[in-house]
Amino acid sequence: MNKAATLTAWASLLLPISSTYATSVYGPELEGFAYPYAVERFAFSSQQQPLSMAYMDVSPKGEANGRIAVLLHGKNFCAATWESSIEVLSNAGYRVIAPDQIGFCRSSKPRGYQFSFGQLADNTHALLNSLDIDKATIIGHSMGGMLAARFALNHPDQVEQLVLVNPIGLEDWQQAGVPYATIDQMYQGQLNISYQDMKNYQLKFYYNGEWKPEYDRWVDMAYGMYAGPGKELVAWNQAQTADMLFTQPVVHDFPNIQAPTLLLIGGKDRTAPGANRAPEPVAKRLGQYPELGRKTAEAIPNATLLEFPELGHSPQVEAPEVFHEALLRGLQAL
Known part of the structure; x- marks a missing residue:
């Protein structure tokens, strides 16, 4: 695959490629x-095969409030990335469940x-x-x-409250004019992942x-599976x-x-899967999170919008004190 094609394929996955880096x-x-807490396993059968779903189940450290928070990670993240959120929620009296989805991190590939x-919702x-x-409460x-929204749609009786933190999928990229890339093309892009460009992408x-030194742990986590013996299977999943995320809009x-x-x-988030393979006029319209957040708040019947104008795609990692104060305030408003 030539350099331009590789860049296009990998950009569509929200991660870049480039030089090698020791990790x-x-x-x-x-x-x-x-992981920050003990990892447990849920063994089950799905699509005629045995699978194992890893998860953390953390009891309240403060006085229990009777509520349960379920934390759903992003594509380039793991349950472990919720480390500070788990601590804050547990201290506030929540029982916290943080799973790794099938195909990701500690779970079956x-x-x-x-x-x-x-x-995944099922x-x-x-x-x-x-x-x-x-x-x-599904966060x-x-x-x-995107998964939390689908969970709320498919299993509404199990959802006390829905929290969406810089979710992708607030727009339909394919409908907006982003060309499709095949799974084979995506896979070839994945095989060319490097540590340094992964870090550069997260920085941007x-x-x-x-960049803060504490972010290095999460790049190391994400890239380490590509440096190991299961690289091909990790890349395939x-x-x-x-x-899935490109073709199944919510x-x-x-x-x-x-x-x-x-x-x-x-509000500084500009994440838009596939934008780098879209025509420039299309790409410029994508990932405008201040506008997307407000449109989403209007579309969901009982929604409250809290904005962080100076933060990016991961406010819970970038500014944990600011984020968690807003999160707890929003949860208590239920």
Whole structure:
């Protein structure tokens, strides 16, 4: 694949490529990376195969408030990325469940699996049922926001409150004019991932051009699986899930969401899968989060919008104190 094609394929996955960089090496299920809390396993069968879903189940450290928060990670993130949010919520009296979705991080990496937001939502629903959880606050970030929205649509009785943190999927990229890239093209792009451009991408889109040493841990986490022996399978699942998020928009279903919804939007975010392969006039219109956040708040019947104008795609990592103060305030408003 030539350089231009590789850049196009990888940009569509929200991560760039470039030179090599020494980093930690992890197994295909993120073996070797330390999670902040004990990791448990939910074994189940899906699409005629046995699978294992990793998750953290953290009890309240403060006085229990009787509520449960379920944290859904983004595409280039893991349950471990919620580390500071888990601590804050637990201290505030919440029981916190943070799973790794099938195909990601500590969970199974099936070679043959039809990835869909409906399937991942059902897997999460089955996990909560196994833990006897009837109601929960569902909090999703980035791709996890798309999944959280689909979960709220498919399993409304299980959702006490919905929280979307800089979710992608607030627009339909394909409808907007972004060309389709095949899974094979995505996969070839994934195989060329490097540490340094992954870091450069996060610097630009996640942290608004200002890097802090504590961010290195999350680049190391994300890239370590590509440096390890399971690179090809990790890359294949990432290509499959890239196709999922591009071809399965949730934006058109926002008016059908019943749960009270809190939108937490970093205004500097410009994330738009596939924008680099779109014509320039199309690309310029995509990922305008201040506008997208307001349109989404209007589309979801019972939505409240809290904006962070100076923050980017990951406000919970970039400015945890500011973010968590707003999150707790929004949760208490229920």
